Amino acid sequence: MADSAAMASSFSLLTWNVNSIRVRLDNVLSFLDEHQPDVACLQETRVEDRLFPRVPFMELGYKVSLNGTKGYAGVATLTKEEVDEVQSGFADPPADKHRRILAVEVQGVTIYNLYAPNGTSLESENFPYKLDWYARLRAELDAHRVGQDVIVCGDFNVIPRPEDVWDPAAFEEKLHCTSAERSALTHLTDFGLKDCFLRHQTGPGFFTFFDYQHRRWEKKEGMRIDHIYATPGLYGRCRSVVHVAEAREDEGPSDHLPVLGHFD
DNA sequence: ATGGCCAATTTTATTGGA
DSSP: OOSTTGGGSOEEEEEEEOSOTTTTHHHHHHHHHHHOOSEEEEEOOOSOGGGSOHHHHHHTTOEEEEEOOSSSOOEEEEESSOOSEEEESOSSSSOOSSOOEEEEEETTEEEEEEEOOOOSOTTSTHHHHHHHHHHHHHHHHHHHOTTSEEEEEEEOOOOOSGGGBSOHHHHTTSTTTOHHHHHHHHHHHTTTOEETGGGTOOSSOOOSBOOTGGGTTTTTOOBOOEEEEEOHHHHHHEEEEEEOTHHHHSSSOOSBOOEEEEEO
16 A cells, blocks of 8 residues: 555455453554554544554554543544544534444545444343444435445444354344344445455354353354445455454453455 | 353442443
């Protein structure tokens, strides 16, 4: 990505729920140093912007864009190239009550970094908030992003298909798998976004999240909730999406795997 | 008892994650 047309040539993009950037700093830095993604979208940074450890990322050659707050949620987007436009939160009022969205434009591509609401439980007030959050995001794309090259990536907190969780029967109509959540995700992606992972692998057993509890990693009992979606032109250029399992073997890992996409 | 979580803040409990 050396010239102004760089995004027209190959690039790589990472999305990773790091579960605290301060605790995970060494893990993330070593990953970036090894893989050198052109764009890195991090979620659950869990720190206010003024305390974000910018310097070590700048030393690796990244521009740092932030939308974080104290204690929970928060997203950060690191780019090798200069960012032309930054949008924190939804484009239009009212502002989101959490820090879950950061959109940047790099080399003519609009990249949404998302940390979708979990929903907490089907009975929680956070559940309709989650559904509404998805609807607002679709409305925003309709209002502001028609005709653009768009990547929407991050922690979606929705399991798209039954085979994207280790025990489909047990998760039927449970949180992350309800018809309402899947409809919300489908409505969002019906904007014209395709799941880049499914371009390469449609079988069962590929997961991005493994709970710290119940030895889920050791038992390979996970769920696929971290995604890279792209508009058709970019989707057609996607040559691989990999869930980088090695990251879970490092000391003090996140409960999410890094998801690394390469585009020609 | 054949299984045990993790991180941040409100910190020696509580909250939220998924």
